[in-house]
Amino acid sequence: MSVGVDPIVFAASLLILFLSWKLLTRTKPFLPPGPRPLPIIGNALLWPNDSLAYHLEPWRKRFGDIIRLVVLGKPVVFLTSHKDASALFDKRGSIYSNRPPLTMVRECCEASRMVPRYGAESRVPRKMMKEILKPSSLAAYDTILKDENLKLLTGLLESPDDFPHQLRRMSTSFVLRVIYGYKMASDDDYFVKLGEKGVQIFERACVGAWAVNFFPSLRFLPGWLPGVQFKRTASQWRETLKEWREAPYQFTKSQLAEGEANHSFVADLLEYRQFLLDDEEYEEAVKFAAVTLYGGGADTFVASMWSFILAMTLHPEIQKKAQAEIDGVTRGERLPDFSDLKFMPFVEAVFQETLRWGCPVTLSLPHFVDVDDEYKGYIIEKKTTIVGSLWHFLNDTSLYQNPERFDPTRFSERNECLASAFAFSVGRRRCPAAHLAEKTIRLNIARVLATFDIRPPLNAKGDEVMPEVVWNKDVIRHPQRFNCRILPRSKDTLRLIQRELAGIEKSSLRVPETAPSSSFSPTC
Ligand code: HEM
Numbered sequence: 001m002s003v004g005v006d007p008i009v010f011a012a013s014l015l016i017l018f019l020s021w022k023l024l025t026r027t028k029p030f031l032p033p034g035p036r037p038l039p040i041i042g043n044a045l046l047w048p049n050d051s052l053a054y055h056l057e058p059w060r061k062r063f064g065d066i067i068r069l070v071v072l073g074k075p076v077v078f079l080t081s082h083k084d085a086s087a088l089f090d091k092r093g094s095i096y097s098n099r100p101p102l103t104m105v106r107e108c109c110e111a112s113r114m115v116p117r118y119g120a121e122s123r124v125p126r127k128m129m130k131e132i133l134k135p136s137s138l139a140a141y142d143t144i145l146k147d148e149n150l151k152l153l154t155g156l157l158e159s160p161d162d163f164p165h166q167l168r169r170m171s172t173s174f175v176l177r178v179i180y181g182y183k184m185a186s187d188d189d190y191f192v193k194l195g196e197k198g199v200q201i202f203e204r205a206c207v208g209a210w211a212v213n214f215f216p217s218l219r220f221l222p223g224w225l226p227g228v229q230f231k232r233t234a235s236q237w238r239e240t241l242k243e244w245r246e247a248p249y250q251f252t253k254s255q256l257a258e259g260e261a262n263h264s265f266v267a268d269l270l271e272y273r274q275f276l277l278d279d280e281e282y283e284e285a286v287k288f289a290a291v292t293l294y295g296g297g298a299d300t301f302v303a304s305m306w307s308f309i310l311a312m313t314l315h316p317e318i319q320k321k322a323q324a325e326i327d328g329v330t331r332g333e334r335l336p337d338f339s340d341l342k343f344m345p346f347v348e349a350v351f352q353e354t355l356r357w358g359c360p361v362t363l364s365l366p367h368f369v370d371v372d373d374e375y376k377g378y379i380i381e382k383k384t385t386i387v388g389s390l391w392h393f394l395n396d397t398s399l400y401q402n403p404e405r406f407d408p409t410r411f412s413e414r415n416e417c418l419a420s421a422f423a424f425s426v427g428r429r430r431c432p433a434a435h436l437a438e439k440t441i442r443l444n445i446a447r448v449l450a451t452f453d454i455r456p457p458l459n460a461k462g463d464e465v466m467p468e469v470v471w472n473k474d475v476i477r478h479p480q481r482f483n484c485r486i487l488p489r490s491k492d493t494l495r496l497i498q499r500e501l502a503g504i505e506k507s508s509l510r511v512p513e514t515a516p517s518s519s520f521s522p523t524c
Helices: 008-024 055-061 082-091 101-110 119-130 135-158 160-182 190-207 216-220 231-257 265-271 279-297 300-314 316-330 340-342 345-358 388-394 434-451 493-507
Strands: 064-071 073-077 367-369 373-375 378-380 385-388 454-455 487-488
Touching: 008 135, 055 064, 055 101, 064 300, 064 316, 082 373, 082 378, 082 385, 101 190, 101 216, 101 265, 101 367, 119 265, 135 160, 135 434, 135 493, 160 190, 160 231, 160 265, 160 279, 160 487, 190 279, 231 265, 265 279, 279 300, 300 340, 300 345, 316 340, 316 345, 316 434, 316 454, 340 434, 345 388, 345 434, 385 388, 434 454, 434 487, 434 493
Parallel strands: 073 385
Antiparallel strands: 064 073, 367 385, 373 378, 454 487
């Protein structure tokens, strides 16, 4: 008896076998790896009070560049490689540029537009910032930038030991002038105090471990219930945040009405209306864009310049080399101007290295993905918060030789990847004020070097003793307080500053050349 096999049945069996084999051996996308979460609380116990950038390294070594944590059921993914950050925040920017719900600040404090969601909410303020803060528009602020620099130099002459305070004062004054055209009267100025309080509240509302950020429906509970303290806190904060965005805005508006407004971000937007919104909506957009800039700019300049002063204290040879370059351009007869900077490649390298080594912002603001996605074989679930660890990008050994060393020659001689490519994050939520920040820090670095020697402190025997390098552990990174001597380079220093001050006063409407473009070509 012959056993006949129907060819159709045979072919169908083969096909089923093949499909089953494919199905069984298919590589399933997995969630990104990370420390094992506990039931319910997840990895909440591992969550530190300071910046997570400093805690990621052991996990990066164990799990790789993409690390997933879970807190109270909410996934948070950290990216420690700039390539992954560019792939997601930039190339897939249409789905990775949102911000997480942040219910405490958005709903409870009624300040949703200070952390705008990607799309309709972020489009207008981003466009406003882009327009007013693009390199070609920034020349209009040159006089302010130089004037504020002179105040810093004068402050350093008067009380050099108090340099962190001088930096903070300059930063606040500069931000108030650029955004609102407001000249602060003193450290006790109402707008200064209001801004300090506003920044503090905003940061606490955003980064504090508020239960309502994890369980947004808690916001509907009545405020008198025990354990709902956050609602009482939020109602106080709401008032301060409102006053913070209203008061300086109304100042500029009334100055404009009286024809006395100084040039500023807000005055520009109110005068040359460019967006098709009704009046109320337009004004709200300007107010929020302005106050968000205030929040972004308040501490970052201070952090960068503070790191620069530490680097110069530790490296007198680098300082001398940069000073020689500056003197070669100005002949020591004037302060460097924006147009001089393109002839100072080593000073540019010091600026880049200050951004890299100092890393003023260690983590990107949190991004948020609204849809499920797959990347490098991992599932990135919808509603995942994603954070780029900028500190890792700027200390990546595949990009930077001995990244722990402050070494500007990595840019002036070795063509390593420019720090400005990462320090401001990447993609569609990259810092909108990056050009302004770069321009300000560049000029201040060049002018401080032109006028001062920064030296280590002396011990009882009169010997120089290098300060210890200790950093704070916050998201905004700067060194811990250290001692140094900031000495005028010569008796001409005061004369140089005074001469420049007189020039600024005489021609406060002068609009000098635009900022130089970097003289390096990045290798990444
Ligand atoms: C060295 C100086 C600065 C650094 C390193 C820096 C860095 C950053 C970083 C890393 C972000 C988050 C980007 C992301 O989420 O991916 C950011 C956002 C932002 N920065 Fe800066 N920044 C600096 C100076 C400034 C200044 C001077 C201002 C304002 C005058 C400013 C305004 C902002 C604003 C408004 C945002 C939020 C953008 C958004 O949500 O779309 N920053 N910055």
